Amino acid sequence: MAEAGFTTDVDCARQLDAADPLAAMRAEFNIPPAPDGSESVYLVGNSLGAQPRASRSYVGTELDRWSRMGVRGHRSDRLAWVTYHELLVDQMARIVGGRSDEVVAMNSLTVNLHLLMVSFYRPTRARHKVIIERHAFPSDHFAVESQISQRGFDPDSSLVVLSPRPGEETLRRADIIDTIRQHGDELALVMLPGVHYYTGQVLDMAAITEAGHGVGAMVGFDLAHAVGNVMLDLHQWNVDFAAWCTYKYLNGGPGGVGGAFVHQRHVEDQGLPKLLGWWGTAMATRFEMDTKFEAVPTVESWQLSNPPILSMAALRASLDLIDRAGGISAMRRKSEKQIRYTDFLVDALLEPEIVCITPRPLAQRGCQFSLRVTASGIDGRWPAWRATGAIPMSSGRLPCRSTIRSPTFTGSSRFSPGCCPEPAPTPRLGEGPPRPAPF
Numbered sequence: 001m002a003e004a005g006f007t008t009d010v011d012c013a014r015q016l017d018a019a020d021p022l023a024a025m026r027a028e029f030n031i032p033p034a035p036d037g038s039e040s041v042y043l044v045g046n047s048l049g050a051q052p053r054a055s056r057s058y059v060g061t062e063l064d065r066w067s068r069m070g071v072r073g074h075r076s077d078r079l080a081w082v083t084y085h086e087l088l089v090d091q092m093a094r095i096v097g098g099r100s101d102e103v104v105a106m107n108s109l110t111v112n113l114h115l116l117m118v119s120f121y122r123p124t125r126a127r128h129k130v131i132i133e134r135h136a137f138p139s140d141h142f143a144v145e146s147q148i149s150q151r152g153f154d155p156d157s158s159l160v161v162l163s164p165r166p167g168e169e170t171l172r173r174a175d176i177i178d179t180i181r182q183h184g185d186e187l188a189l190v191m192l193p194g195v196h197y198y199t200g201q202v203l204d205m206a207a208i209t210e211a212g213h214g215v216g217a218m219v220g221f222d223l224a225h226a227v228g229n230v231m232l233d234l235h236q237w238n239v240d241f242a243a244w245c246t247y248k249y250l251n252g253g254p255g256g257v258g259g260a261f262v263h264q265r266h267v268e269d270q271g272l273p274k275l276l277g278w279w280g281t282a283m284a285t286r287f288e289m290d291t292k293f294e295a296v297p298t299v300e301s302w303q304l305s306n307p308p309i310l311s312m313a314a315l316r317a318s319l320d321l322i323d324r325a326g327g328i329s330a331m332r333r334k335s336e337k338q339i340r341y342t343d344f345l346v347d348a349l350l351e352p353e354i355v356c357i358t359p360r361p362l363a364q365r366g367c368q369f370s371l372r373v374t375a376s377g378i379d380g381r382w383p384a385w386r387a388t389g390a391i392p393m394s395s396g397r398l399p400c401r402s403t404i405r406s407p408t409f410t411g412s413s414r415f416s417p418g419c420c421p422e423p424a425p426t427p428r429l430g431e432g433p434p435r436p437a438p439f
């Protein structure tokens with residue numbers, strides 16, 4: 001299939017690179033070499049984004065200011081640490097389609113999910129259920145399950161787990177909406193991924209939010225694999241809350257500071273239950289050390305602690321690069337071309353032994369390719385792939401994932417051998433076999 005003039009020849013890839021308006025941006029990143037020292041293609045942005053070259057100087061600036069100014073750095077100048085987090089807000093807001101009073105960089109992803117569920121999961125005897133999906137990232141599953149238990153409810157009756165239909169890999173929109181309606185009056189919260197970490201499927205966040213609100217439930221999204229990958233419009237979609245990490249497609253560095261969104265209508269609601277810390281109280285009185293909490297009139301009122309400046313500095317380097325690239329819309333335009341090209345290569349070079357389980361329509365996918373090995377005996381190929389620098393990220397009987405880098409293979413970051421048995425249901429807290437490492 002010579003779609004759009006693609007061929008499997010390496011010259012085709014070179015021509016596509018030559019025509020790519022963002023090609024020069026590659027030089028802005030430190031791309032880790034392959035184990036043999038040769039140049040590599042870095043396809044694990046879904047796990048840890050590559051390092052922007054500028055992050056060293058952004059972080060270095062703060063180390064330098066710390067060495068020169070010590071505590072005075074908190075209140076020095078434009079980069080004063082007491083207001084440093086504000087430097088990230090507008091850029092992050094543009095990336096997720098939020099307003100600047102709706103978006104904050106703080107904590108890390110799972111922590112933010114917990115903080116937001118404290119506010120948005122308010123179970124009653126009649127309305128206590130939470131919808132998640134069967135292959136939810138383990139941390140999300142644990143967070144939801146523990147929230148249910150902490151409120152005195154039983155996950156066995158309060159946790160609703162959505163699954164793809166038998167024989168299918170991805171969730172159907174209609175099934176998600178039907179499940180929401182089916183649990184209607186009993187449903188307190190829908191907590192789903194924006195982009196599924198395992199299949200790469202993009203869920204219809206607007207439709208899910210509308211359906212959730214239609215039955216009186218709150219709707220929140222884990223955007224770990226969506227942010228910096230696909231177009232997001234959280235404010236317009238009316239999403240109640242969302243949280244994400246910045247170490248994947250936002251290239252903010254390992255364990256980097258997370259992000260959170262709370263819709264404006266909730267930001268204005270001072271009656272919402274919330275865990276409090278001093279970074280959530282108004283700046284004007286924060287340092288008077290009084291114990292009267294006056295909420296910052298933005299999502300910042302969910303902040304607890306003074307933020308990790310070095311991590312935020314690294315993230316700023318990346319956010320500035322995204323702006324220089326023309327923002328997420330310009331990046332997505334490039335990504336869509338790469339998706340079509342990679343589809344072509346998978347079809348031409350790998351099928352039928354290896355098939356892509358990520359949905360084909362562009363609206364239902366980001367830049368991730370999840371591949372299933374359908375042929376038995378394919379394991380024999382692994383040594384060859386590993387020799388090229390492929391990174392095995394997990395093993396065991398649950399979905400195996402690996403990153404593949406080879407001269408002819410240009411587009412995978414998830415790998416799911418069909419010869420593995422069906423994944424076991426997610427174990428309850430403290431039960432079941434150890435799961436593979438999530439990274």
Ligand SMILES: Cc1ncc(COP(=O)(O)O)c(C=O)c1O
Nearest residue numbers: 108109110111137139197224245
């Ligand atoms: C979908 C998803 N949820 C949650 C997490 C956990 O993130 P953190 O360790 O930053 O809390 C990850 C980490 O990769 C993830 O991919």
